[in-house]
Amino acid sequence: MTSVAPHDPSLAIDGGRPVRPTMLPYARQQVDDADVEAVATALRSDWLTTGPRVPALEAGLCGATGARHAVAFSSGTAALHGAAVAAGLGPGDEAITTPMTFVATANAVLYAGAEVRFADVDPSTLLIRPDLVDAAMTPRTRAILAVDYAGQPADYRALREVAARSGGPVAIIADASHSLGATRDGAAVGTLADLTVLSLHPAKIMTTGEGGAVLTDDDALAARLRRFRNHGIASELAARTDWTYAMVELGYNYRLTDIAAALGSSQLARLDAFLARRRELAARYLERLAGHPYAQGPELDPGTESAWHFCFVQLRLDRLAADRGDVYRALRAENIGVNVHYIPVHRHPFYQERYPDLAFPAAEAAYDRLLTLPLHAGMTTDDVDDVVAALDKVTTAYRAD
Numbered sequence: 001m002t003s004v005a006p007h008d009p010s011l012a013i014d015g016g017r018p019v020r021p022t023m024l025p026y027a028r029q030q031v032d033d034a035d036v037e038a039v040a041t042a043l044r045s046d047w048l049t050t051g052p053r054v055p056a057l058e059a060g061l062c063g064a065t066g067a068r069h070a071v072a073f074s075s076g077t078a079a080l081h082g083a084a085v086a087a088g089l090g091p092g093d094e095a096i097t098t099p100m101t102f103v104a105t106a107n108a109v110l111y112a113g114a115e116v117r118f119a120d121v122d123p124s125t126l127l128i129r130p131d132l133v134d135a136a137m138t139p140r141t142r143a144i145l146a147v148d149y150a151g152q153p154a155d156y157r158a159l160r161e162v163a164a165r166s167g168g169p170v171a172i173i174a175d176a177s178h179s180l181g182a183t184r185d186g187a188a189v190g191t192l193a194d195l196t197v198l199s200l201h202p203a204k205i206m207t208t209g210e211g212g213a214v215l216t217d218d219d220a221l222a223a224r225l226r227r228f229r230n231h232g233i234a235s236e237l238a239a240r241t242d243w244t245y246a247m248v249e250l251g252y253n254y255r256l257t258d259i260a261a262a263l264g265s266s267q268l269a270r271l272d273a274f275l276a277r278r279r280e281l282a283a284r285y286l287e288r289l290a291g292h293p294y295a296q297g298p299e300l301d302p303g304t305e306s307a308w309h310f311c312f313v314q315l316r317l318d319r320l321a322a323d324r325g326d327v328y329r330a331l332r333a334e335n336i337g338v339n340v341h342y343i344p345v346h347r348h349p350f351y352q353e354r355y356p357d358l359a360f361p362a363a364e365a366a367y368d369r370l371l372t373l374p375l376h377a378g379m380t381t382d383d384v385d386d387v388v389a390a391l392d393k394v395t396t397a398y399r400a401d
C-alpha cells in the first residue's frame, strides 16, 4: 500500500536537487592492496581449498573473539545450518528465534528437520525478549537462536537462565552475523553462547566474499562442525595418512576456500580499525538523531558495545503524512542508499503457509516504521551528516502538521 506523500519541489523525488550527487550505499566492503596481495598469493599457492589458509583464518578468529574453536564455512547460512545440527536439532525438536531477522536464521532450523517457534522483540532494541522466549518454551524446545540485531548482542545471560529453568538440554545459539567484535557486560561475542555464527558476507563487519564461521568452546561441537562441513567425513584431508577416510554421518560440502580465507585473514588484521570507524560513525548518528522529531534512533541495552553493522531508525508515522515506503523512495532519490532490515520472517509466504496466523506485534509495528541508514567503514562523518540532512529534508517535507 502506498500513501500519497505531499509534493515538494525541493525534494529530488519531485525534481529537486539531491542531497548527494552519487548514491551512498548502506553497506560496502573495504578491500585494500594488502587484501588483493593476500588473495593473489593464495591463488599462486598449491592450495586453493583444504589448505593452510583456512586454519590460519580460524586461529585468527579465535584470537579476535576469545573462542576456543572457530570452524569456517562457505557462508553464514551454511554455518547456521552446521550450528543447528551440532546443537542436536532434528525432527520432533523446536528452536525459538526472533521474527526480526534475515530468513536464513529460521531456515537453518528447518534444514535440520526441526520446527521454528518465534518470540517477539523489544520495540526499541529489536532484540529477542527473554521473557517471551520463556513463554514460547515447550518440552520440545532444544535450542534458542538469538540474533544480535544491527550488531548489538542479545541478552544471553537471561536466555541462559530461561534455558536452565526448562530443565532439558537447550542449546544457546547466537546468530552473530552482525556483531563480530561486539561485547555485552565485558564479554566478547564468540563467548556468550554455546555456538556463535558469523557471516563474512561483503555487507558485514569484515568479509571473505561469501563465508561464515561457527565459534564454540566445546571440543565435541567443534569436531561435529568440522565433519558436517566436509560431507560427514571424520578426518580432514591434512590429517590423513593414506587414501582411506570414513564418512560417519550425512554432511555437506560447506568448506571455505583458501582464496576466501586469505582475504579473511587479511581483513581480520584491520578488524579493530573497521570497528573503531563504525563506532565513530554510530556516535555521530546517535548525536544527530537525539530528539529527532520524526525518527527514533536505535537504543542500546546498558553494558553492550555494538559492532554497528548498521544504524536503524523507526519513523514517527503519527507525525508524518507519508508512510515508510514514501520516505524510503524519497531518500533513495536524494542518493541515500537506505534499506529495510527486516521483513519479519513469519510474514514471508513460505512461513505464512507453514505457520499460519502468527502475530508478533512489536516486530510488525517496527517493520512498518523501519529504515536502515548507511553505515560502513568506508564512510566519513560528513557522509553521516548527508544522511541526516536528507532525513531532515524528507521528513520535514512530509510532516503531518
Ligand SMILES: Cc1ncc(COP(=O)(O)O)c(C=O)c1O
Pocket (backbone or CB within 6 Å): 075, 076, 077, 078, 080, 101, 102, 104, 105, 147, 175, 177, 178, 199, 200, 201, 210, 211, 212
Ligand atoms: C542475521 C543474519 N543471519 C544470517 C545471514 C546469512 O549469512 P550469509 O549471507 O553469509 O549466508 C545474514 C546475512 O545476510 C544475516 O544478516
